Amino acid sequence: MTAHHKITVTEHDGYLTIENCEPFDAAKTFDCGQAFRFALQADGCFTGEAFGRAISVRQSSPDSFDLIGVTADDFHALWRRYFDLDTDYTAANAEILARTPEKSRETMARAIACGTGIRLLRQDPWETLVSFIVSQNNNIPRIRKILQTLCELENAFPSPETLIRVGVDGLYDLKTGFRAKYLYDAAAKVLSGEVNFERIAACSDYSECAGELERIKGVGRKVSACVLLFGFHKTEAFPVDVWMKKVIDRYFGGELDVNAYGEYAGLAQQYLFYYERWKMGR
DNA sequence: TTCCAGGCGTATC
DNA sequence: GATACGCATGGA
Secondary structure (H helix, E strand, O other): OEOOOOOEEEEOOOEEEEEOOOOOOHHHHHHOOOOOOOEEOOOOOEEEEEOOEEEEEEEEEOOEEEEEOOOHHHHHHHHHHHOOOOEOHHHHHHHHHHOOOHHHHHHHHHHHHHHEOEOOOOOOHHHHHHHHHHOOOOOHHHHHHHHHHHHOOOOOOOOHHHHHHHHHHHHHHHHHHHHHHHHHHHHHHHHHOOOOHHHHHHOOOHHHHHHHHOOOOOOOHHHHHHHHHHOOOOOOOOOOOHHHHHHHHHHOOOOOOHHHHHHHHHHHHHHHHHHHHHHOOO
16 A cells, blocks of 8 residues: 655755655664664664665654655665655554454554554565574574674675675674574575575565575574565564564454454554563563 | 573474 | 474573
8 A cells, every 4th residue: 555645855965854754753663673783873863774775864753754874866766665655554554453353453553553653664685584583582682782793794784605604603603592503594595596585575475485484494484474574575474473472362362363464464563562562661 | 590582493292 | 283392692
């Protein structure tokens, strides 16, 4: 569903201003556990890197934000899509609520109210794959730390070739723990073509996409769902982790018909995940 | 000291 | 298919 309100883009000296973007909340978007390489700076900007490019985001009002160090050409070529700015999130919210069973609607309304402003970022598939392999049985601060360490290998997000060169022992030395062999296997299978990102991107059969990713050692149902949602924008993906298990038990009577949400499942999941963590004080 | 974190592989039934 | 357990690490 595309946005019915068009954003406006104004180029200034060294930055862009994006207006009419509501709902967009940079803090929620970078703090909802989908991206691990953006950090809040003292000046209120979120600074990070994606697709090999540095960027800084400054929210100036609920309906506008600045992208620092970005030209209009860069914006239309990359960042507009990255931030998913052409999707109508207001309409998506209404769909999510309408598709929620009556007895759980109150909870979902609260989760939507809490999480509105989150954008499902269209991140790089390889970075997303590595990030969520690292995420397993791990906590978000340490995931960020490990990814930062990996990025120091080549002063950018490490390529599959780099992980192969570093080797399992090298990855182990970088404190990735038991995930070292999984990272190596991911790199090997991406390089060999056994896992093919173009094929996954073009495939509309969710279970087929998940199955291809799950050929990688250390990639199961949950990691594949995160990669498909955050790296391929397959928005029907619904990652179930320890937090979501709690949510489903508490508010949905232990059972949730994910299929009812269709293409809105991933966003509904993000709202519930963010809401539960917000209630628990992060 | 023990438990836990955006799980998964393996063994076992 | 379900369930139990180990796994590296570091913070609470």
